[in-house]
Amino acid sequence: MTSRTNWTSRQILKGSGGGENIGFYxxxxxxxxxxxxxxxxxxxxxxCHMMQIDAGLAVDLGGYERMSVFICHxxxxxxxxxxxxxxANKVLLHAEKDDTLYDGPPTVRVYRRTRLVPGEPVDELALMRRVKANELTMSQALSSIKHDKVGGGAVWLQGEDTPKSKTGPGNMRLAVQFTTDVVSFDITPGGMGYIFLDPNDVSPEAAYFMWQSG
Ligand SMILES: [Zn+2]
Known part of the structure; x- marks a missing residue:
């Protein structure tokens, strides 16, 4: 049995079949x-729609059931x-999952619909303890989590830029980190996107989306 903390991450993998689902790119x-x-x-x-990520065992959306991520192309x-x-980007948080409504305008670009499943849980605090104990270098540790994932900490490409909560103390927490590997999103090749949630904000505006170039 594994319990989830904010420092437990799960890699986002292309998937099919039954089992645990994260959502779709x-x-x-x-x-x-x-x-x-x-x-x-x-x-x-x-x-342009990029992804819908659902709350569940792998993802904590702070009480919301689904997030939908958009970007201007x-x-x-x-x-x-x-x-x-x-x-020029937007994250919608939904109180309910509605898989039946299919509405909205044609978008300027539509990425191929790709089902997402979680990899095994990774304890990122344990990973950082191994760095402290000199069992791993920091760059080895970071490269092992430099992939599409939910939870854990952000692997920054252009320097640490964790957003502060706008409504209370402390930082926002990482919900999703994505690359151009699983789907070639139109951020610069090798770039990385980060979606944070403000833990002090219960409103549907609690998400924060940014990306860094590679
Ligand atoms: Zn625009």
Whole structure:
């Protein structure tokens, strides 16, 4: 029996068949009404859907059941979609999973729908203890978790940039880290995306999305 802490991560893997499900990269999202489809605050275009991740054994979404992640691809990066404060990306948090509603505009680009399953739990605190004990170098430890994952800590490409909670003490916690390996998302090749949740914010605005280039 393994228990989950904020420092337990699970790799996000392409999957099929039964068993535990994390959600989907790409495809058309479920449960989003056309009038609620996020538009880019910079250019006004409907944003491109990237992923829907479901709460469960592998993922703690702070009481929400599902997150839907969008990014602006309408202007080839001019909207600064990596910037969490520009409104050129958006994370919706849903209180319920709705797999029946199929609505919304055609998007500027649609990634192929890819089912996601979790890898084995990784205790990242134990990993860092091995670094302290000189059993591993920090770079070996980080390279072992430099993949698509839910939970644990962020592996930064351009320097540590963990967001502070906007509504209370402490930092936000990492919910999802993604690369261009599983699906070739249109962030710079080798780039890494990070979705954080504000642990002090119970509103549907509690998520924070940013990415760094490789
Ligand atoms: Zn835009």
């Amino acid at each position: 790409g495809g058309h999202p479920r449960g989003i009404r056309a009038n609620l489809w996020p538009r880019c605050a910079v250019c006004g275009a409907p944003m 309408a202007t080839g990066g001019r909207c600064e979609d990596w910037n969490p404060n520009k409104g």
